[in-house]
Structure formats: structure tokens, C-alpha cells
Amino acid sequence: MDDMRGTLGIDATTTKISASAVQVHYGQNHALKDVSVEILDRAVTAFIGPSGCGKSTFLRCLNRMNDTVATARVTGKILLDGEDIYDPRVDPVQLRAKVGMVFQKPNPFPKSIYDNVAYGPKIHGLSRNKSELDQIVESSLRKAALWNEVKDRLDAPGTGLSGGQQQRLCIARAIATGPEVLLMDEPCSALDPIATAQVEELIDDLRNQFSVVIVTHSMQQAARVSQKTAFFHLGNLVEYADTPQIFTNPKDPRTEAYITGRIG
């Protein structure tokens, strides 16, 4: 079956992140078992699977968020543009500027809309003066499809926005440091359908510039926004294929059982 979206403007040949034999233990718990996957540049990759399947754990490996968990032990190799992100010389803070993250619940800083977006560029020293910073803030808000709604109240607190706007603000904040990869952990689960559609439209737009990886519990969302889908189950990567293939003719019976609503 031809996918209209899958062939439109996608550079489906460039690997952005290459993971091989990644294992994660949380203490005694073997949370992720031998996961190898190539994540494409300028495409949306969806991770799906039941709760506890390892999809968020794997997502958090991609920008070393698991470093902050004392009991977590990560083995295997994860290459970003061919460079090992777990190399001791890599600064996790610098890495996270390149691999941005958006979380389930919108979590703007208790600061103004402007400062929410300006914070990252400031601490990473990405601008030389106020007008450069203004430009970064504006372009990030524009890319996050929020500029027109907030341009007249940049000094208002970010926490005063609606849920959907807050989430787009968090996306603007993640974009502001000029990342190459955006990780999204259930970015729409706290949003209403309209705000969800706006964020999905934004995700579809963002893949022109970024490699986007999204964890979602909504199979329909994975089908709507992604070009590649990975199905995780019990810590294993069961199947990784083009999204149209996964949703019309998956190869593994466990994938079929999950996406058709037969196992939880």
C-alpha cells in the first residue's frame, strides 16, 4: 500500500540516531532488552507499546535522561550522527541541547513566556545581545505555531496559557537551543482534541527540520503523525517498520494483537 505521507519530502535514507544492543537495568529490573534501531533524520518515529514495555525508558536513553536515575544502568551503543553519546567526554547538558525533550504534562517555568523560551539560549550562550535573543525567541515561537497567539503578551506568565498553548510553549523552549532531535514523551495526553490536533500539525511541520521521536499511547496518533513505528513489548523491540505497514499488515503477531486491541 502506498503511503502518500511516507514518500512526501522525507529523506528516508539518513540515519540520525543509531542504537545497537541497548540494555537498561533499573536495579534488578531488566527494563530494556537488547534494542537495536536506526532512527531517521527528518522523519517522525513513534514508539508504541503497553505501559512498562520500555518505550519511555528507551526514549530517555536517547538524551541520557536515565543518567539522573541512580539505579539505572545503560549498556550498548547509541550513536548520534555517528558519535557515541555515552562517551565519557560528552557533556550531557550539551547533548540535551542537541536532543531536546518535551514531556507529558506541559511544564513551563514560572516565568514569562519570553523567558521560558530565552532560558535555554541564554545558559548555552547562543546569542550575543538582546536583539539576537529576541530573534531566537520569535523564530522558536513561530516554529512552535504559537507566535501569533502570544506576540502581544510575551511578558505574561507562561503558566497562564491554556494547556495546548503551554505544550506548544514547551516545544518552543525545546526548539530554542537549536536541537537536531526532538524527543516527545506523550506530548498530547493532557490536551483536548483541538490542542492535540494543533500539536500534531506542529509535529508534522517540525519533521522538515528535525528528527522527531514520539512516545504515545494513542495508536491513532502514531498512525497520524509518524512515518516509522516501533512496537515495544516487555522490554523488547518487537517490530520496527514503516507506519503504514505496521497498521495494515504487521509481521509479528504480538504487534497485531496490540494494535487491534487484543493485549494490554
Next chain:
Amino acid sequence: MNSAHILTAFDRDLEAAQALVVRMGGLVEAALLDAAEALDTRDADLAAKVRVGDKAIDALEDEINTRCALLLALRGPTAGDLRTVLTVMKIAAALERAGDYAKNLAKRTAALATMPQVPGASGSIRRLAKAVVQMLTDALDAYIRRDLKLAEDVRRRDRDIDQMYNSIFREFLTHMMEDPRTIGPCMHLHFIAKNIERVGDHATAVAEQVIYLVTGSLPEDERPKVDSTGAGA
């Protein structure tokens, strides 16, 4: 997929749609058998029954389409479930066409009743109808049992049907050339044979849907075709 959905209403909806298409298949088989019998025995009452019965077949197709639209809108089926819904709709459409051909047979039976008999014709048409109804029965059995081998066998048999039709075509041509008084009945009988042959194509379409349902893709090779009537494909 044989394990049940977590949401049992989903299973009920899918099973209901499939039960309807199986029932529709039963009605179409019976209509074809009755129409062939009515033609063979010049039974006007039986032919009338077939004509009236087509309404029930059409109504079933409508109901199947309505249920499938609801399944798509409300349940968002994927993978095997999606293929089930799509094949139910396509099989229902094929059966509806086959039902129309049965009705057309019955109509022509009424017209033929007033015309002279064509020697040998009823035997050849009876054999053709029997083979086609068997194809349809097997295609539906293949659907019910998800039987890939049987579906592929049905698909192959369409070739035999084409050959039987071609020889009937030549037979009628000979009659008409020898005795122009047979042109009227032979034209009707030819349309009847052609329509039965078309039912064979619809049975093949059902078999191909079974292949799609089971494997996720339609057969890629060109369907076997034989046409020596000089009419082209």
C-alpha cells in the same frame, strides 16, 4: 487472529458483519441454483421467485455497508481487523453483482419460454452453471475457513470457466449460422452463458479477497484468462 478483543463489543460487531456476508453468500448460491434449474426445466414460478428474491440480497448488501461504515467510524479497525472490514465490503459487492446475474437469468428464462429449444444448449449451460456455483461455494468456504489453498484453487478454476464459455459461444455461433430461426433463443442463451461466466469472475474476486485477508496483499500474478471468442480480453 483468533484471540478476542479486550473490548468484546468490537468482536460482536465484526462477527455480525461477517455473518451477514455469509448469509448473503447463501442466498446468492441458492438464487443461482434456482435460476439454472428454472432455465433447465422452463419453470416460470421458480424464475419469478429468483427475481423477487434479489431484493433481499440487495438489502443485505446495504446493511453490510452500513455496519462496515460504523465499524470504520467507531472502532478504527487496523491490521487484520481492517482487512476483515474491507474484504466484507468487497465480497458483499461481488455477491450483489452475482445476485443481479441470477436475476437476469430468471428474466431471460421467461423470454425463452416462448421460443424454440436449441438442441444441446441446456446441457452445456447446466454444466457451466454447476461449475460456477461450485466456485462460489468454495470461495465462500475459503472465506469462512480462511483457507488460502482453496482460494487459490478457485482462482485457478476461473480458467476452466472461461474455456467452457468459449466453447458454448462457438456452439451457439454454429447453430445460428445453420438455422437463423435459432438466432433469437441463441442470443438469449449466449447472454445467459456470458452472465454465468461473469459470476465466475465475481467468485474469483471473492477468492482474491480471501487471499488479501489472509496474507495482507492481493495476488500479484496476472489472473489466468482464456478468451478465444476473438473479442479480446
